[in-house]
Amino acid sequence: MSLKNLAVDNVIIAECSDPARLRMFEGKQHCSFEPGGRTVCFRGLDTRRTLHSQGRFNRTKELILCDWPTQRFDPRELAELVPNVEKFAITGERMWMLKYDFPPLMNLWAINITGTKLNQTRASSFQRLPALRQLNMRGNALVEIVPFVFRSAHVDIYLQGNPWNCTNDMIWLLEERSGFYADKSLLVCKDWKYTGRPMVTAMEYKRVLREHCRSHEEIRNCTCRISYLRLSDSGKAFQPMVTVNCTGKEFYRLPSYLPPNTTVLHVANNRITEVELLTRVELYMQVKDIYLDNNNITSIDILEDSEWLDNFRILSLRGNQIKRIRVYTMEHALQRNAHVGMLFLSDNPWRCGCRFATRMQEFLRKHESVVVDSRNITCYTLNDEGHKSFLPVMTLTPNDVCRETEDNRAAIYDVMSIVFASLIALIFTKLAYDYYIYRKYGKLPWLIMKMP
Numbered sequence: 181m182s183l184k185n186l187a188v189d190n191v192i193i194a195e196c197s198d199p200a201r202l203r204m205f206e207g208k209q210h211c212s213f214e215p216g217g218r219t220v221c222f223r224g225l226d227t228r229r230t231l232h233s234q235g236r237f238n239r240t241k242e243l244i245l246c247d248w249p250t251q252r253f254d255p256r257e258l259a260e261l262v263p264n265v266e267k268f269a270i271t272g273e274r275m276w277m278l279k280y281d282f283p284p285l286m287n288l289w290a291i292n293i294t295g296t297k298l299n300q301t302r303a304s305s306f307q308r309l310p311a312l313r314q315l316n317m318r319g320n321a322l323v324e325i326v327p328f329v330f331r332s333a334h335v336d337i338y339l340q341g342n343p344w345n346c347t348n349d350m351i352w353l354l355e356e357r358s359g360f361y362a363d364k365s366l367l368v369c370k371d372w373k374y375t376g377r378p379m380v381t382a383m384e385y386k387r388v389l390r391e392h393c394r395s396h397e398e399i400r401n402c403t404c405r406i407s408y409l410r411l412s413d414s415g416k417a418f419q420p421m422v423t424v425n426c427t428g429k430e431f432y433r434l435p436s437y438l439p440p441n442t443t444v445l446h447v448a449n450n451r452i453t454e455v456e457l458l459t460r461v462e463l464y465m466q467v468k469d470i471y472l473d474n475n476n477i478t479s480i481d482i483l484e485d486s487e488w489l490d491n492f493r494i495l496s497l498r499g500n501q502i503k504r505i506r507v508y509t510m511e512h513a514l515q516r517n518a519h520v521g522m523l524f525l526s527d528n529p530w531r532c533g534c535r536f537a538t539r540m541q542e543f544l545r546k547h548e549s550v551v552v553d554s555r556n557i558t559c560y561t562l563n564d565e566g567h568k569s570f571l572p573v574m575t576l577t578p579n580d581v582c583r584e585t586e587d588n589r590a591a592i593y594d595v596m597s598i599v600f601a602s603l604i605a606l607i608f609t610k611l612a613y614d615y616y617i618y619r620k621y622g623k624l625p626w627l628i629m630k631m632p
């Protein structure tokens with residue numbers, strides 16, 4: 181049966197939206213018995229009336245329940261009410277759950293559940309229906325397809341018009357070859373990540389990504405997922421944006437392989453000591469966000485003037501062993517990088533040298549909107565007994581870090597050397613001047629003339 185024929189044969193639409201019926205039974209609970217064994221009931225079933233009409237219900241071949249009034253529907257009621265039913269339909273915006281599986285109804289071959297808030301089903305929901313050939317569940321609130329189990333040889337299943345959540349794992353739909361799911365190529369994702377994308381396309385990208393991650397030993401234990409499926413610039417294909425999570429996997433270095441289109445990498449809580457691969461592995465050029473928290477990194481100087489540093493979006497280095505960075509390197513990188521979003525540098529053992537602390541403070545104040553944890557960044561000084569004292573970098577004063585200690589004595593010596601050199605230069609200049617005056621005018625310097 182084609183989709184077109186199904187739409188014509190979809191009696192629930194015609195019967196439940198008939199204006200004349202709606203006016204006649206407005207707000208009332210009522211069942212109408214029509215020629216040919218068709219029964220149409222509005223707003224549920226009145227138990228007392230159904231007992232009086234049991235003979236008519238026994239002769240019912242087609243049962244249509246319009247505007248079902250409760251949140252749950254119990255299919256087991258059909259076994260007693262309409263044991264010979266062949267076609268069944270139900271609609272109602274209040275209904276969101278099938279309470280139990282359908283009972284064994286030997287003649288039931290067509291089920292139409294549409295226009296409800298039904299959001300999930302079980303694989304066994306229709307398993308005990310030996311004659312079932314047609315299952316229409318279009319226009320509900322289903323978010324995930326389950327692989328239904330049937331007793332009959334073939335069932336045409338129609339699922340279009342549901343708000344499918346393609347973040348769920350429905351890759352099995354690509355691999356099923358039964359032909360049961362007649363309109364699977366028309367199913368569209370409605371979740372925030374894949375909205376508007378064909379479900380089979382989303383599942384195909386997820387299948388390929390799963391193979392990439394499982395086939396490489398280095399990242400086999402990592403979690404790979406598609407964070408977004410964007411339309412390419414040409415508008416003719418989709419481009420996945422992949423997130424790889426290797427948090428807490430005992431990595432000693434960055435993974436040398438990543439799936440294509442990886443844009444986010446989580447490698448926190450490992451034992452990584454260096455970030456050299458960011459500068460020399462081509463796949464890392466696409467990684468915009470990298471989380472390196474709680475590792476053993478001591479320096480990022482190797483990133484100076486690298487393409488990656490000029491194009492990153494998020495770099496998180498919290499909880500490492502970094503004591504110094506080249507402030508001018510980060511300054512120039514942020515000036516060149518139009519895409520930078522966030523930089524995290526807290527919980528590192530920054531050393532409060534006078535020159536470094538001053539420059540670091542200027543850098544943090546200038547880029548406080550980027551270095552989002554700047555208020556939490558501290559550096560330490562050592563007292564005479566070797567004990568560390570931690571100070572917030574953002575609130576440091578020169579007196580806190582620029583005292584005469586072993587760390588900045590060299591700077592004092594440099595100043596003294598400059599002063600002495602200047603004095604020596606002045607003395608030689610004076611001698612040259614006095615010599616010139618003596619040769620030209622025969623005059624001795626004033627100081628010499630006053631000596632006895």
